[in-house]
Amino acid sequence: MSTSPQQREAQLDDFPVPVPLRLAAAWTSLMFLYIYVDYLHLYTPGVIDDIQAGVVWEFDISQTFVTGALALMAIPAVMILLSTTLPARANRAANLVVASLFLPVTIFNLAGESWTFFYGLGVVLEVILLAGIIRCAYRWPRTTRVAVRTAHVEVWG
Numbered sequence: 001m002s003t004s005p006q007q008r009e010a011q012l013d014d015f016p017v018p019v020p021l022r023l024a025a026a027w028t029s030l031m032f033l034y035i036y037v038d039y040l041h042l043y044t045p046g047v048i049d050d051i052q053a054g055v056v057w058e059f060d061i062s063q064t065f066v067t068g069a070l071a072l073m074a075i076p077a078v079m080i081l082l083s084t085t086l087p088a089r090a091n092r093a094a095n096l097v098v099a100s101l102f103l104p105v106t107i108f109n110l111a112g113e114s115w116t117f118f119y120g121l122g123v124v125l126e127v128i129l130l131a132g133i134i135r136c137a138y139r140w141p142r143t144t145r146v147a148v149r150t151a152h153v154e155v156w157g
Helices: 005-010 019-041 047-052 063-085 088-108 116-138
Strands: none
Touching: 019 063, 019 088, 019 116, 063 088, 088 116
């Protein structure tokens, strides 16, 4: 059965995306969600007043608090780079460990929030991305190594 030129042109090429790029894209998406949830949180009534009073949730705004928050959010940001530069074995392990440790951190963001739908949606989407990272890293394709012997050829002259 042959296809016409029009049918051949209509078919899209589905090329495989390498695992490191999938992981980097997922970490990037996670970072965007974190940023947008934090940004939109500023529109929640009373939040700006609390910030001006020096409080975020139940924490006093201090150098220690903002340094800790930055360090915490630097982890997924660095995972974007590491996902594209680490060797496969280290890459897989780093993604499995970091994404697994970030699950409880992400779920903790729901604690004490009254805007359940807003934070619930954010957390659900973040958990889906983290689960996708874990699944992608866990299912990293393996290749078998085949011993290749090279023949030693001597040329006698």
